[in-house]
Amino acid sequence: MPNFITHQDWLAITPLLIAGGGALIVLLVDLLWPKHSPRAVSLAIGIGVLLAAGAFAATTYGRSYNAFNGGFMLGGFAVVFQEIIVLSAILSLSLFGTFGRDDRMAGITALLLWSTTGAMLMAGAANLMTIFLGLELLSLALYCLCGVADRAASQESALKYLILSSTASGFLLFGMALLFGATGSVTLASLMLPGLAANPLYWMGGGFFLVGIAFKLSLMPFHVWSPDVYEGAPLPVTAFMSVVTKAGTLAVFARFAYALPAGGKLLLPFFVIAGVSMIGGNLAMLAQTDLKRLLAYSGVAQAGYMVAALAGASALGMRYAIYYLAAYMFMNLGAFAIVAVLSGEREEGAQIAAFRGLGQRRPWLAAAMSFFLLALAGFPPTAGFLGKILILAATVNAGYAWLAALLIAGTAISLYAYFKVLRLMYDPHDQPAPGPRTSAPLAYAGAALCAAFVIIMTFYPLTPSNVLPLVK
Amino acid sequence: MGVAGSYPLLFAIWLVPLAGAIVNWAFGPQLKRAAGIVGCVAIGLPFVATLAAWGIATQSSGAAVGANQHLLSWMPGFDFGLLLDPLSLIWALIITGVGFLIHVYSVGYMWPDTAIARFFAYMNFFVFAMLTLVLSDNFVGLLVGWGLVGLASYFLIGFWFFKPTAVAAARKAFVINVVGDVAIMFAIFMIFAKVGSTSFVTVFAHVPALGNWLFLVCLFLFIGAAAKSAQIPLHTWLPDAMEGPTPVSALIHAATMVTAGVYLVARCWPLWNASHDAQVLVGTIGGLTALGGALLGVAQWDIKRILAYSTMSQIGYMIMGVGVTAYQAGVAHFFTHAFFKACLFLGAGIVIHELADEQDIRRMGGMRLRAPVAFFAMFAAVLAISGFPGFAGFFSKDAVVFGALEHGFPWLYVLGIVTAGITAYYMFRLFFVTFFGTYRGDLDPAQVGVTNPVEPAAHEPAHGEAHAPAWLMAAPVAILGVFSVIAGYVMIGSNSPWNRLFTQTFPSQNLAVPALSEGWTTAILFIVMAAGIAIAYVRYATPAALADAPARLRAESQRMPAVLVRLFYFDDVIDWLFVRPSQALGRFFGSIFDPDVIDGAVRGVVRVNTELGEVVRGMQTGLLRSYALVIVFGAALFAVYYALQGVAH
């Protein structure tokens, strides 16, 4: 067992070092600037750092290497998730054009970069230690980010997120300790040892581990935090967390699921709650008046879809889950970008009522929003539709027809919720609600980019064809 | 399916209407009336190209009928392309051909309207969407077209958006159509899950792979078809859709869009061939719709609503035909119906135009003198729809009705014959009341039984200040009238162009010899139809009846059976089944949400779902400790499961 850390290992985590070190640069510039560095400077450095990290990560694509004695696995799988994470971070940063206080922007940017670093670590994490480290790095920065706005709701969301997430981390950690006890190793690969099924520690450990994962993916009933935290957190932070947390955790879950012997009963409850999330999340959407809450519940259901794709641990399922995650990133962040365009400092655009008569007032924005909502609902011709079709095929082929049935039922329910917003935008009887006219060129650009990618993804799958050999 | 070769003009057929829509949309204010020319050219060119394809196809011998154009490839199982085979060729021909005539007519009809460019942009967009639907070589493209025609229909029904009734009708149509879209979406989900592809060729080659999901797939596909084609019980939007301009009714709600359901079933014939249950379901629904539509047509006074119910009834025939796997007959009826129904609508449009928007036939009368072109053309069309021998409808209706018997559905045979009689009656009723006798519009409305007269509304800009050349409206009607006579002749003989196209498309089936021969069927149908015409003649067109017309019409209005006036209580049943219980439930839960979400049944479903949403929402108390409790509770459930698993091993 090679115990030395070589330059290859450092090369493997260079994208993380760029992102994490970039945060220090942002803070340093802020310190050296006469008063505070202007918003644009912090954002520009942040986006530049992320672009560099993403570009560097891309160069390592396809090079399989187990860095740090199997703690961090380089390869196609990690890179795909890292690119998704970096891209969502860039899009979320672009929404900061109008939100938050100028003097805090450097801190916000730095925290967001660190959070991104944590998620990128999770994307490659292949032992329990790095999983935990990545998860906590992601979460600790997010607690702070939730509370950066000077609103009581924002502070409340930070407190709720902190307590609940730390509790869930407690379960995760306890589960990890039990798994360590069962296998005598912290690597995920050791879960493939024969004879583990006879060990109760393995079962309990796996169960508690999955509780922690389910919390981060906000699967029902571990989703309770997400609506409140999504609503209270500043809009760009909500956008960031809705995709990045899911992406990082999905990577961990995928590695875990694919490390297990196929057809393990260990994951069954997880798929059950994925099914519950598809129905429950979509039902809860119907009664919402706040768009961020609505998207939180939508995220609950969407996470259910993504997990369902992994049922049966097939090669196809992995590919489809990644496709859907990428599609979800674009359609979800696109919707958030539209909300950002319609919002002033007090986030008026987050109220569903703000969309009343938008079709007459700002037809282009309304059209883009309709497009994103239809994609989330899974209507053709959007990437959301094809993603759902693929997931269905994967679940049926893997023998989880009941998940497919729940997915169809959930989709049917969700249509009403999304159509509620659509109707509000286009009903000729509705008088347009007066809204602030903000100028947020970055948010416009973000929305346009997302729309373009949702369309492109409909016709060309941007995600790689097969990353399974690179998971294990 | 005998598809070979490529036909590059397919792109032109498909995209030129879209270009027309874009030009009209973008340059509407500059174009003014020239928008009409743009609109007509944008559909005329594809028509010529389609006609050329028809010529090539019918002249060719051997297997090569049709063409395939590949557009783009996606993941395995997703290849998008255009397909021009006999089936889509027939539809494309009607869409562009009849569509072109209706576009020309529209130039005259919409002459005084200030929003003419917007109108033609929508119309061209509709044609593009409809062509997407029929030319697509896979289910996804079909569904895209399916959704887009619904959208175009929504825009066009609500074209006069200052009429509240038009807006309501548009919304109702849209909602019911979305129900259909979703059903088809689910069917595609299932197909892809089982077969792993969405292209027609692959799916139809692997029908057994659907296993016991086959009927479910057929069911969902048919829900979509029924919503689009106004089949019972999803028909209630079609009569309301007559709020749109008359050319729209002719193009979308008679000739093309509403027949998409027929196209879908005919396109998916391998599925229907494999599932007898689906045949029974679709055939029966089609037969019932044919009869129901005809019965409701008897009770209507609004000329466009009569035609709307007759459309519903005739589509019922087509659905019955394709449902019982007499695909060729069903498609043939679509072909002939497009001509005579478009002719009827456009003729009615001339009459309505002449009378400054009066639509109640009781206030018409004697129109044969004021609108002679409409009179002759509609006479041909009425004979055609009644199935008078030698006219277009005769050939196809005979084939459908006999097909039902031939494929072992005697009860549908009887339904078809009965409906034929009723059809002849109410169509001649319309014809006699409108065109014979003397003009009754200057009488007191109450005298002819009109209880709530609709004064010629201000919804259309006043006519007369600028009239279009009369031929713009007369010529299309006359041409369609001619085709109502001759369209059926393409089907005569085993070597006719029609048969050369279709014998290769649909498989020949081994059928038992039915109890009654085709000759007998023709004879029975003729007798029933003659009886229907005779009754209409006695009631409305004898010299005595004409002299006494106002009193007779008044008496009929008063004595009309309530069950027909209330449209078989369909809207009431929907109200009782869905709207009221859910309203009670809503009151019970003390939270009424969005009282005017959408119409009817859909509103009920939303209510029920919303209540369930409230339950989930109720769990969300906002209290940190309750959240922690939920999480711990969930973890406990997990722990129980895993403890049991741990012990079990």
Next chain:
Amino acid sequence: MHADLLPVALANYVALSSVIFFIGVAGVVLRRNPLIMLMSIELMWNAANLLFLAFARAWLNNAGHIFAFLVITVAAAEAAIGLAIVVIVFRSRANVDVDEIALMKG
């Protein structure tokens, strides 16, 4: 596994840490002061730490020791951030009863 190296049977460590863990869980659910809740969470984490150490010894695998140090480090960061958040909440409300903090719900 080398359970014989442990001074007391391995099962006792598992039992003890389970008890500590559930005391922590109960604290989170039952207490209303966020500071106490944070302490209860620390209890949960430390229960896991105890397990890591016991198993590290049983398996003769240092990874458990390293993991425990890692957890302690992260817990310290967590506590720092947690206290800061409690302080800003306290500043705006002068009250930190979590049952009074429910602006957002539904």
